[in-house]
Amino acid sequence: MTSSDETLSFRLAYVPGVTPTKWVRIWNERLPGVPLTLIGVPAAEASDVLRGGGADAGLVRLPIDRTGLSAIPLYTETTVVVVPKDHAVAAVDEVRAEDLADDIVLHPLDDTLDWEHRPGRPAIERPATTADAIELVAAGVGLLVVPQSLARLHHRKDLTYRPVSDAPESRVALSWLEDETTDLVEDFIGIVRGRTVNSSRGRPKSPAQPKESKAARSGTGTARRKPGTGKAVGKTAGKAVGKASGKSPRSGSGGAAKGGGKRGKPRRRS
Template identity: 70%
Template sequence: MTGSEVPPAFRLAYVPGVTPTKWVRIWNERLPDTPLTLVGVPAAEAAGLLRDSGADAGFVRLPVDRTDLSAIPLYTETTVVVIPKDHAATAVEEMSAEDLAEETVLHPLDDTLDWERPPGRPALERPATTEDAVELVAAGVGLLVVPQSLARLYHRKDLTYRPLTGAPESRIALSWPEERTTDLVEEFIGIVRGRTVNSTRGRPPTPPQPKAARATKKSGGAPRKPAAGKTSRGGAGGANPKGGAKNPKGGAKRGKPRRGR
């Protein structure tokens, strides 16, 4: 590669709440010459970013329109309710949607949960973002229901959260434009799916070698020929063909001379 050439880069989008650190680390170990660039994007804009070539792949929240986007579901998040630390609900391990019936529950415009009908009583206005809603919870305006990763992302010391049963859950997926499934995208899919660096996926199988070739490879050269005067069993050329003992001096055995008549 000349100095004027720019190495290929891989752009990875991710929505709030997703922590791609582990996968980025593995990528950097396996492809140190291919930089990975992280692109943060709001959940509602992630699909559009991928379609507009703003990233090669991305961690998104389902559902996404799979007409032109491929998606591999990865995990489902626990849904929690964010409450002040002095709220009465801190006395329980978990809450249900019915427990919120008399509570004011904030419903931000960027809510990622697919509610048929949000629980509790609606606030007078919907906060613009989840982060804004967290600030309102701290101010005592109401409670907030979010995926657990967002409760952690916008954590405050004066707030806590409890798991909420009977509520929708948010699923995280790896998505990319189907028509742009490049080699780098395939490489990242393998990392996310846990394939090892020695995975044979996509590699042609090694053809079996003949025995002679394997023997040559192990010895580092051509098969050895028997030395001159040696048999294939490694014995001396003067071996008795009938299997008898050889003359200790190596000569042929002599009989007594015949007398002439």
Template identity: 70%
Template sequence: MTGSEVPPSFRLVYVPGVMPDKWVRVWNERHPGVPLTLTQVPAADAAGRLRDGEADAGLVRLPVDRAVFSAIPLYTEQTVVVVPKDHLVTAADEVTPEDLADDIVLHPLDDVLDWERGLPGRPALERPATTADAVELVAAGIGVLILPLSLARLHHRKDLTHRPLTGAPESSVALSWPEDATTDEVEDFIGVVRGRTVNSTRGRTPPAAQGKSGRGDRDGTRRKPAGAGKPAANRRGGTSGGATGGGGKRGRPRRRS
């Protein structure tokens, strides 16, 4: 490698609530020579980081600008309401917006839910700056907070609990990257999040994982085709040991009576 060459790397940003550990672990196993840099950013900043070239891809919350970014939806989160443990709604297994009609529903400035139809309940006099600030207000008995389940778990407190909220907006998480910057590393990470094996025919495969011929089974082990190395007559008779193939095992012809 000359002094002008830069070793390959992969920069991934992710938003609060997303747990990328399993994908990062698979990446490190498959690409030990390509370090992955992982950075958590506020949900509102993720698109800017990608647009400015500060990251190669991101685990972000939808929607994204499809004129600029490609995106692969990964999952949709359940929406919950965070309340003090002695709140009346804790007696129910799930909550409806009507159940919050008398509550002050906090609306932090970094909220990731799309409330086109408006929040349930009564609005607070001011919007908290962050979700963390809103959680503190819930603990102080100021109001309740609606957010994705992962964020409720992220900001868990012993004096608070949560219940599923029906009829509320949901948040979806996606892998996203600039459409005009689909690098080989991005293609490889797409394979990781989609659960492809190292020898999948879709996407790139590290040469070291392919073996000398570049061919292999799903578990990375090359196997001979059924019947390989056997005389043709033996192959027609089925497999040994009593196992039958898809066409069944041919027995000895019956003698006509």
């Protein structure tokens, strides 16, 4: 039994911008006796927190150092550029990276996007965090390209954002230690993947019951036996009895012919 099972609790780390509210609500409905504790961590530290045992699982941004970790990609975010509301970019629906070539584009130290060639002109100094970069955008120092959830997290009334169609996208994943795939981890995997209670992996399922045939439900087809008598009953059984006795099962008692009265022996002609 693992430590998370012994203490009957589950610790979930999550990085900025990721909102686990829906999954936490489902967890509380399905496992009310197992409290779930949320642990906010910087994106760059998420993998170290998991490897160090600081959480049972974590919602992280890929790519991460996968050494000793399992990861299931959950969804991909749109990448946007954050600009002042009076910037020219605010007048269009979306831009390409090349449209930012003449602007200073800030690159914070906690940037989670996997750039091959970063757009725009670099700033003299890199901001320490995304939050710091947002402040610089508001001051008119430059622009910032981030996953959309981070733009929403740091929303300001004087700023807006637009999608960058050809920028790298941010993938959010559920990660945990490979050697610590506990029942509680499996439960949370089932929740984020949308499994129902009855389909959760690792939980026993009731064996399927054989379906009753249409003939059995209607009483037709193969003869059924009356419980405790060993005698066949039903339509097919009636035909079998009639054939064995030489009498029609529809003729009633005594085998009377249609039209009433018994037929006598034919008389000989003299």
